[in-house]
Structures are given as C-alpha cells and as structure tokens.
Amino acid sequence: MPSHETLKVELAERSYDIYVGDGLLAEAGALIKPVIRSQRLIVVTDENVAPLYLAGLENSLEAAGLSSESIILPAGEQTKSIAYFEQLIDQILAKRIDRQCTLVALGGGVIGDLTGYAAASVLRGIDFVQIPTTLLSQVDSSVGGKTGINAAHGKNLIGAFYQPRLVLADIDTLDTLPQREILAGYAEVAKYGLIDDPEFFAWLEQTGIDLCNGNKDHRRQAVLKSCQSKAKIVAEDETEQGRRALLNLGHTFGHTLEAETGFSDKLLHGEAVGLGICLAFDLSAHLGLCTK
Structure with missing residues (x-):
C-alpha cells in the first residue's frame, strides 16, 4: 500500500x-x-x-x-x-x-x-x-x-x-534522476536547514550521503521537512514582501551565474544556488555580518 x-x-x-x-x-x-x-x-x-x-x-x-x-x-x-x-x-x-x-x-x-x-x-x-x-x-x-x-x-x-x-x-x-540532479536539488534542501531549522541542518549533515545515494526514508523526510518550511514561510508572506525573501538565499549570485552560462545545462539551477549560498556567506563574512 x-x-x-x-x-x-x-x-x-x-x-x-x-x-x-x-x-x-x-x-x-x-x-x-x-x-x-x-x-x-x-x-x-x-x-x-x-x-x-x-x-x-x-x-x-x-x-x-x-x-x-x-x-x-x-x-x-x-x-x-x-x-x-x-x-x-x-x-x-x-x-x-x-x-x-x-x-x-x-x-x-x-x-x-x-x-x-x-x-x-x-x-x-x-x-x-x-x-x-x-x-x-x-x-x-x-x-x-x-x-x-x-x-x-x-x-x-x-x-x-x-x-x-x-x-x-x-x-x-x-x-x-541522474546523481547530478540529486546533488543539485540537495542544495535547496540544505537551504531550508540554514534559514529555518538548525536541527534539520544537523540531521542533513548526518544523513546527506545516504540520502543522495538513494535512501528512500531519508529522501521522504528531507522533502517533507523542506516543504513544511516553505509552506510556513509562504503562508506568512505569499508575495515576498518580507520574510519570504529568506527563500532567495544564494539566488542573487546563483541567477547571475546561470545567466553567465546562458541558462544552459553547463550549470544547473541547484548547482548555481549552492555556489550562490557559499558566495553569500563569504560576502557576509567579509562585511562583518557573520563569522566564518
């Protein structure tokens, strides 16, 4: 069933x-x-x-x-x-x-x-x-x-x-899905741990390899927790007037990288977001907004 x-x-x-x-x-x-x-x-x-x-x-x-x-x-x-x-x-x-x-x-x-x-x-x-x-x-x-x-x-x-x-x-x-697509999607999964749920992020650190290698229970849990975080934020701010902007973590840099690669398969969206998150944290540390 x-x-x-x-x-x-x-x-x-x-x-x-x-x-x-x-x-x-x-x-x-x-x-x-x-x-x-x-x-x-x-x-x-x-x-x-x-x-x-x-x-x-x-x-x-x-x-x-x-x-x-x-x-x-x-x-x-x-x-x-x-x-x-x-x-x-x-x-x-x-x-x-x-x-x-x-x-x-x-x-x-x-x-x-x-x-x-x-x-x-x-x-x-x-x-x-x-x-x-x-x-x-x-x-x-x-x-x-x-x-x-x-x-x-x-x-x-x-x-x-x-x-x-x-x-x-x-x-x-x-x-x-090809493994590349799984890893690209995992960047968005990790994002929810970073912006909304530290315990979820800690769980991902423990289970991430198994999740990416096909563990169905871990995949189901990751999708469910990610959707719970997004549903909560969207319910609070549907049209991105405030808190929903958190969901854009990594996307400013990421979209620029995608544009530079011609919106092609050279760089998948999730890959761009993952790189964008790293760049956003590097910039934040440089500006003194967070620790390294």
Whole structure:
C-alpha cells in the first residue's frame, strides 16, 4: 500500500495540500479529482519525463474517470523562455479549452514554472496541479505559487504568483534522476536547514550521503521537512514582501551565474544556488555580518 504524508499551504480560500510519499503517481487521479472543476485535463511534460511517467499518470487519471491530453516539450532550461511559452499557449488554445480545464505539470522546475505561468495567463487563469519529478522541484519550485519564464535580461523576470490546486511529490520519481540532479536539488534542501531549522541542518549533515545515494526514508523526510518550511514561510508572506525573501538565499549570485552560462545545462539551477549560498556567506563574512 503506497504511503504518504500530507501538509497544507494555508492561504485562506486558496489553500492547498502537498502530498509527499511513495506511489503517488498511481494515486494521482483519485487525489486530483476532488480538487478540480471538470473532468478534462492537459498534462504538460518534457521529452525526458514523458517516456518514464506519462503513461502511468494517464492510466491513473483514466481510472478515476478523468480525460487527459498531453503536450510534450523539449527538456532543459532553454524551454523556460518567451518562445516556448508562446508555443505552449498556442497548443493549449488549439485544444479548445474552457475555464474549467486543468493543466497538470509533470516534470521538474522548468515544466512546473512554465505550466504554472501558462495556467495563470490563459483565459485569464485556469487551475493547475504540480507533479514534480526532481528533488529540486519537489522541495522548492512546485510549492509557493511562483511561476514564470526567463528573459534576455535575466532569470524569472516574467511571471506571476499563482498557486496550484494540489502538489503531488512522488519520491519514487527520484529513483530515475541522474546523481547530478540529486546533488543539485540537495542544495535547496540544505537551504531550508540554514534559514529555518538548525536541527534539520544537523540531521542533513548526518544523513546527506545516504540520502543522495538513494535512501528512500531519508529522501521522504528531507522533502517533507523542506516543504513544511516553505509552506510556513509562504503562508506568512505569499508575495515576498518580507520574510519570504529568506527563500532567495544564494539566488542573487546563483541567477547571475546561470545567466553567465546562458541558462544552459553547463550549470544547473541547484548547482548555481549552492555556489550562490557559499558566495553569500563569504560576502557576509567579509562585511562583518557573520563569522566564518
């Protein structure tokens, strides 16, 4: 029997649940159906994720009596662009959707951000669901409602705050990730220990190697604790007027590094954030704001 835990992002009438656990793709249809307004969904995914998980998701949706179509985009940070955003919108509108339709983002941060922004924009806003399949997207980009795309002037400069109806973080999908992607996501996990929970950071120091090497219990706990921290901060400051800025630790330097490498696979987002955290601490120590 698949096991999962649930927590809630408390945003009054826009509150939503985050499910963290094993086997959630098989349960996706049953979990999604109660929170959407019609039986029609469009799944947006990429060329890497589709062969692994699209059929399983479609089977789960069909078993719940839901009708789905899919849009498959190229994988990679370059897809998070104005050109591909326009292409995605065109494909969605070509399916003659109405405002009751729901988009489902099946993939990592690029697919989640792009699909969320499409949901916020098309027909002035339709529902969407996040099914993140990378460690980074499970602990960070799928939660909190930041959606958007990159521009020539920088990362995430076009977008909207737009909350999903549901987040399903299936730990099983991490089994197919390259080790590089796991390590990149781990930078965001460590960030939560640094900004919100010293005990969690100490736990990561003890379990980090096993977590990165595939220990499912440790992965589940890390995703759950990270989502708890982010959900708490987002509930306090949804649109980043104050405390939510803590979540940007490492991102100022990190986004600059990503821009300098052309938003390419030369430097993954999590890798850039990890480097950015180190640079932020070095600068803080240099300015006398913290000890080395």
